[in-house]
Amino acid sequence: MNNMMSILFASGNESKLNELTLHRTTASLPFGGRYRLIDFTLSNLVNSGITQVGIVTRS
Incomplete structure (x- = not known):
């Protein structure tokens, strides 16, 4: 596994967490x-x- 890389998409918002994700991402x-x-x-x-x-x- 020497050539393995990961990409995480931490930009999504969960619609059920309205107030919690107003100013930040779910992650x-x-x-x-x-x-x-x-x-x-x-x-x-x-x-x-x-x-x-x-x-x-x-951003």
């Missing part, structure tokens, strides 16, 4: 007071040996 929502939702995806990638990650966000 950046806090979870458990310590983590962001994107942390779980990034952790899974690193544990799988994928360390080259591109993240697409909204």
